[in-house]
Amino acid sequence: MTTATTTAPAAVLPAPAISRPTNVVPALALRRLALTIRSPRAVAIPLLAPVLFALVVAPALGNTLAGPGQHRTYMTFVALAAAGLLIPVNCMFTGLGVLTDRQHGAMRELLVAPIRRASIVLGNLLAALVITALQVSVLIFVVALRGAQFHTGRHLVWLVASAVGLAVFVYSLAETFATKITNAEEYTGLVPPIAIVPFFFAGTLYPITSLPGWLAGIAKVLPLTHAVALFRYGLTAQGEQALHNIWGMTDPTRMALLSLAVVSAYAAAALALAIRLFAKAGTS
Amino acid sequence: MTSTTAAVEADQLVKIYPGNVHAVAGISFSVPAGEAFGLLGPNGAGKTTTIGMLTTTVKPTSGRATLGGIDVARNPTATRAISSVVFQDAVVDRPLTGRQNLLLHLRLWGVDPAAGRIRCDQLSDAVGITHLLDRPVATYSGGERRRLEIVRALLSGPQVLFLDEPTVGLDTRVRHDLFDAITTIRERTGVTIIMTTHYLDEAERLCDRLAIIDAGRIVVCDSPRNLLASIGPEVLDLRVANPEMAVAALRGRGIAEHDIAVTGSTVTASLRDVSSQHITEHLTRFSVTVHSATTRRPSLDDVYLRLTGAHIATGTDN
Numbered sequence: 001m002t003t004a005t006t007t008a009p010a011a012v013l014p015a016p017a018i019s020r021p022t023n024v025v026p027a028l029a030l031r032r033l034a035l036t037i038r039s040p041r042a043v044a045i046p047l048l049a050p051v052l053f054a055l056v057v058a059p060a061l062g063n064t065l066a067g068p069g070q071h072r073t074y075m076t077f078v079a080l081a082a083a084g085l086l087i088p089v090n091c092m093f094t095g096l097g098v099l100t101d102r103q104h105g106a107m108r109e110l111l112v113a114p115i116r117r118a119s120i121v122l123g124n125l126l127a128a129l130v131i132t133a134l135q136v137s138v139l140i141f142v143v144a145l146r147g148a149q150f151h152t153g154r155h156l157v158w159l160v161a162s163a164v165g166l167a168v169f170v171y172s173l174a175e176t177f178a179t180k181i182t183n184a185e186e187y188t189g190l191v192p193p194i195a196i197v198p199f200f201f202a203g204t205l206y207p208i209t210s211l212p213g214w215l216a217g218i219a220k221v222l223p224l225t226h227a228v229a230l231f232r233y234g235l236t237a238q239g240e241q242a243l244h245n246i247w248g249m250t251d252p253t254r255m256a257l258l259s260l261a262v263v264s265a266y267a268a269a270a271l272a273l274a275i276r277l278f279a280k281a282g283t284s
Numbered sequence: 285m286t287s288t289t290a291a292v293e294a295d296q297l298v299k300i301y302p303g304n305v306h307a308v309a310g311i312s313f314s315v316p317a318g319e320a321f322g323l324l325g326p327n328g329a330g331k332t333t334t335i336g337m338l339t340t341t342v343k344p345t346s347g348r349a350t351l352g353g354i355d356v357a358r359n360p361t362a363t364r365a366i367s368s369v370v371f372q373d374a375v376v377d378r379p380l381t382g383r384q385n386l387l388l389h390l391r392l393w394g395v396d397p398a399a400g401r402i403r404c405d406q407l408s409d410a411v412g413i414t415h416l417l418d419r420p421v422a423t424y425s426g427g428e429r430r431r432l433e434i435v436r437a438l439l440s441g442p443q444v445l446f447l448d449e450p451t452v453g454l455d456t457r458v459r460h461d462l463f464d465a466i467t468t469i470r471e472r473t474g475v476t477i478i479m480t481t482h483y484l485d486e487a488e489r490l491c492d493r494l495a496i497i498d499a500g501r502i503v504v505c506d507s508p509r510n511l512l513a514s515i516g517p518e519v520l521d522l523r524v525a526n527p528e529m530a531v532a533a534l535r536g537r538g539i540a541e542h543d544i545a546v547t548g549s550t551v552t553a554s555l556r557d558v559s560s561q562h563i564t565e566h567l568t569r570f571s572v573t574v575h576s577a578t579t580r581r582p583s584l585d586d587v588y589l590r591l592t593g594a595h596i597a598t599g600t601d602n
Contacts, residue, residue, distance in 0.1 A: 015441025015473075016403050018365070021394035031377065031388055038379040106385070108375045109436075112339050113392040114365035283343045284301075284336070 024115045028123025029130070035105070036097060036131060046093050047135050050086035054079040054143045061205070076148040076236055081204035083136050084228045087163060088170045088195035090135055094128040095174025099187055102178070117279040121175055125271070128171045129164065136163055140235075150235045158256050159234025165263035166227040170195065172270035179274070179281045198224045209245050220246050223266040226259035289353040291317040291444055291476035292338065297347035299333050299500075307333040309500035310347070315493075317443070320470060320477040322491035324484075324584065330500035331480035332372065335448050338478065339369050352443050365393065367444040368437035372452060372480075374429055378422040382413065382432045385421060386439060393440035400439060407435040410472060411465040427458035431465055438473060447479040451486055463489055484584040488512075494584070498592040508584065515543070515582035515590065516556025520563060525573040527551050533570040539563060545589040552586065555579065 036043065062075035101107040110120050144150055173194060181187045201215060202208075202224040208216045219225045229246055233239030233256050243255035292315040299308040308330040315321040323331040336342030338349050340360040349356040351363040376385050383404075390400035408414040411431045421429060430450065437445055450466065451459040463486070470477060481487050487494055488508045495505040504511065524530045527546045534553065535541050540563070543554030553563060564577050 016399035016439075017396045018440055019394045019396070021392055024392060027388065027391040031380075031384075034384065035377060035379055104378070106375055106377045106388075108341070108371055109369075109389070110392070111341055112364055112367075112369050113389075114361050114394070115392055116361070283341055 021115055024119045025122045029126035032124050032127035046090035050082040050139055051142055054082040055146050079143040079148050080231050081228050083139055083231055084204050084224050085199045086135055086139055087132055087166050090132050091128055091167055091170040092174045092191045092195045095178045098178035099184055111282045117282050118275045121275050121278050125171050129167055132167045155234045158230045161260055162227040162230035162263050165267045168267035169223050169270045172274040175274040176277055179277045198222050202228050204228055207245050223263050226262045230259050290314045293350045295348045297337055298345045300345045306500055311502055313495055317476050318474050319492045320490055322487045322494040323480045323497055324487045324494050325497035326482055329497040331497055332448055335446050335480055339446055368442040369446040370433045370437050370450055372449040376421045381420055382417040386436050389436045389439050395440050403439055407438055410468050426454050445475045445477050449480055496588055503591045511587045512582055515586050516554040518555040518579050519582045519586055520553045520555055520560045521578045522551045523575040524551055530567055530572045533572055
């Protein structure tokens with residue numbers, strides 16, 4: 001076509017009415033959920049290791065290590081901590097979806113949408129929280145079936161709040177890594193140090209007081225240590241001891257508040273970093 | 285946007301990437317509403333970076349750009365609201381259906397749901413993908429997927445549509461189907477189109493005006509008709525034994541002095557002011573062996589070759 005016209009042809013299709021987009025975060029979360037649920041493996045695989053751990057390893061350790069009459073208590077102690085493995089592993093794997101999105105999905109379409117780029121991160125985060133909540137519920141359910149001694153309703157809000165805080169923290173790290181890393185293999189290599197190694201130093205299998213002094217000091221600054229202590233405070237009778245091991249105080253509510261503040265601070269800082277880096281990376 | 289405001293305006297846009305890579309070295313152009321404007325050049329010329337700066341995904345090192353009179357750098361969200369992009373490669377959620385991809389776009393651009401669904405049906409019908417919409421995009425062919433992306437880009441009734449190499453990687457028949465789809469969409473919406481391409485036929489067929497880009501700069505900007513007319517009615521391709529001697533012989537006599545280009549052992553000369561017979565006879569007098577001489581209609585590649593000394597298709601220097 002070589003006609004040098006500069007006037008607009010008659011518009012047959014009228015442009016639709018548009019307004020400022022609303023409810024963008026839920027829309028983006030639903031998109032992410034639809035992408036994840038289309039691949040059930042993404043939901044099921046992160047559950048395998050923690051469920052196996054809670055159903056097989058925890059009872060076996062309880063029978064082997066705990067004294068007579070204590071094996072069920074120890075099993076509960078360890079099994080609940082499996083959520084401290086499940087949440088980080090799941091959030092890190094969910095972050096892998098962001099990497100895939102950038103390379104093979106619709107991420108660039110989202111980046112030219114008339115929305116704040118933070119909304120994209122928050123939508124992904126909301127989806128990760130929904131999937132994590134589903135998985136933690138399944139874990140607690142099967143652990144209860146296996147005979148764990150839970151005190152439901154005792155301080156459940158602490159468990160929920162700390163689980164959300166831990167999930168926000170780890171998912172924000174995942175989103176940050178997915179923003180900076182372009183190679184899926186390199187990203188996957190980060191899963192053990194981020195999601196698995198801290199599990200062994202966070203008072204999950206044994207109280208942090210059993211660790212050497214310097215290692216116990218490191219454990220006390222890990223957000224996972226505080227989250228696991230709050231899990232126990234929320235659902236078991238031994239929770240106050242876990243908090244005492246960290247803070248050395250006697251007021252359980254005060255200690256729980258302090259631990260929740262630590263988890264929340266980590267979560268807020270990591271989320272702010274993730275949003276900042278994502279927005280920056282969206283414009284080269 | 286008023287009738288006097290350009291739909292797209294670029295003023296001395298520069299982009300220097302880390303490592304002192306000058307991707308765009310001062311590009312300016314103005315596109316009135318309703319025009320299809322092409323950025324033509326080989327890979328690496330700076331076309332996609334220019335589109336990136338206009339669509340807010342690339343931050344200009346210097347310069348200014350506006351869409352519908354709105355400054356792209358100062359108000360990126362507002363400019364994104366009045367524009368859409370069809371990317372060079374597939375940017376879709378493949379596991380989701382075509383309809384799910386379209387509905388997400390409606391939500392993100394704030395389109396009224398009822399009006400959006402009607403427009404979705406109208407546009408899908410116009411480009412012939414209605415029957416595909418409830419299938420996962422992973423099952424689409426390359427051409428079907430590209431049509432879906434064009435429909436998606438037009439759902440919000442954008443003032444400006446960016447098409448970044450819209451037919452790259454597609455076979456000839458699908459490319460021509462897509463030309464037709466783009467022409468139909470243009471007729472039915474009146475949208476302003478900014479298109480990058482390195483395909484000459486695509487540029488000639490779809491664009492009202494073209495900016496030919498080389499090494500991050502616009503070397504010429506005009507309608508395809510005028511650009512082709514600048515070469516003359518015909519060009520002569522000469523296969524010769526010694527191209528340098530042939531060029532020297534012709535230029536020494538002032539024949540086609542500024543309209544000669546050399547590619548390997550082929551000398552291409554414009555026949556604007558001289559006949560093919562005159563050229564071949566002159567070369568024979570200068571003992572230049574001419575293996576073959578072929579006349580043909582000029583192409584945009586000849587324009588590019590004359591201006592830059594390279595072919596668009598390969599981007600290789602002569």
